[in-house]
Amino acid sequence: MNDREQRIRDRAHAMWIEEGEPEGQHERHWDAACREIDAQAAASTDAEVTPAPKKARAPRAAATKAASPVEAAATAEEAAPKPKRSTGAKTAAKPAKRKPGSAKA
DSSP states (O other): OOHHHHHHHHHHHHHHHHTTOOTTOHHHHHHHHHHHHHHHHHHHHHHHHSOOOOOOOOOOGGGSOOSSHHHHHHHHHHHSOOOOOOOSHHHHHSOOOOOTTOOOO
């Protein structure tokens, strides 16, 4: 006798005792015990095979839906990084070009 069959036998016997040891109910107890033991085995197999669910991440503030396409575009513009403006230091360091024919006195 294998482990599954022994577990079914023990559970069916426990059911029979719980119900007051009724006559002629052995098949019903056996079938109920089979379903119960098989369900437990399936649940434990699923728990071993199925990975734990991923943790939910907090929603991003920019991921909220806009009411209209105009609002969506405005939200995208606000979220986009702004380009840095040059200070003009590079252009100030270069001397201005002279016109041909003009000489410095």
